Amino acid sequence: MHPIIFEEVSKFYNGKPALKDVNLSLPSDCTTAIIGPSGSGKSTLLQLINGLLIPDHGQVLVYGKPIDYSCLPKLRRHIGYAVQGTGLFPHLTVEQNITLLARLMKWDKQQIEKRARELMDLVNLPHSYRKRYPHELSGGEQQRVGLCRAMMLNPKIFLLDEPFGALDPITRSEIHQEFVKLQKLEARTIVMVTHDLKEALKLGDFLVILNQGKVEQCGKPQEILQNPASEFVKNFLHSQLEDVSLILKKHFNVSQTLFEK
Structure with a gap:
């Protein structure tokens, strides 16, 4: 089963289409990179998955079921979400930011502490940072905290909106x-928006290329x-080949001559 399916989805802003008649099935347990020019609909596509936006036409299915917009908190328990700039709460410590959702869900205290430590270890954040505040961290450290928070509930789906762009x-x-x-x-099933083809090729197992709200190609x-x-x-x-030619040759054995036909 495809975890995320778009069926004839359109979304308009002030009468102009941000997405138009999108039909798309995203694979499970791998990273999908959404890429395209500025204004092509990348972030709109991502925000439709967790109900931040509602389609004007069509429907989005998550694990085979259309999104129930009357029960979004239930949906979002299974979806982690991280954005550029981390979105950390400045008045909360690192530990409080990471564990916020688990505390709201009334997890056991020992379970919360154990999961937080595991995640900090995974992203190489020293445990001594637990009591620090976001302004005391570097940009990279803040981004690591944001990733930990998004993964705290061990979500089935992980959404990333330009999470590394400011680093x-x-x-x-x-x-x-x-x-x-x-x-x-x-x-896990990861859907990542990026404007950087190099990043998409490095991290993505599946690519979706958007242009003016439509899917030009995916695979x-x-x-x-x-x-x-x-x-x-x-x-x-x-247009981005010069920057990524080494990646193309190293990982896919594709040379520049492919695009000179």
């Missing part, structure tokens, strides 16, 4: 490595790289 290149590379490690240790990275479905996809990949 410096070195920190971003470190977070990428930890992200890959996390996915290997705790396989495994190597399939898309070898067979661009449209002139737009070909040009979009080619």
Whole structure:
């Protein structure tokens, strides 16, 4: 079963389509990277999955059932959500930020502490940081806390909206490595929005390329790289090819000549 399905989904802002007639099935237990130009509908697609937005037409199914917008808290218990800038509460400590949802769910205190420590270990956050506040952390450390909070309830689905965009290149590379490690240790369905093709190829097992609210192409990275479905996809990949040529050759054995046909 596909965990997330879009059926003829459209979403409009002020009469203009952000998404138009989207039909899409996302695979389970792997990372889907949503990529495309600015304004192509990436964040809108993501926010429709956890009910932050309601489609104007069509429906979104999560684990085979249409989203029940009268019971969104129940849905969101199974969906982790992390955004660029982390969204941490400045008046709460690291530990309080990480464990907030579990405390609201009335988890046992020992269970909360155990899960928080496990997550901090996974993302290489020292336990001594538990009592620190967000302003006392670096950008990379704040992002790690945000990831811990999103994973606290061990969600089946994990949504990431440009989560690494504000980080410096070195920190971003470190977070990428930890992200890959996390996915290997705790396989889950991850849907990640990014504007960075290099990041999408590095982290994504499945790509969705959007353009003006429509799905131009979706599939495994190597399939898309070898067979661009449209002139737009070909040009979009080619526009970022210089930055990612080493990744293409290393992971997919695809050379630049593919896009020079």
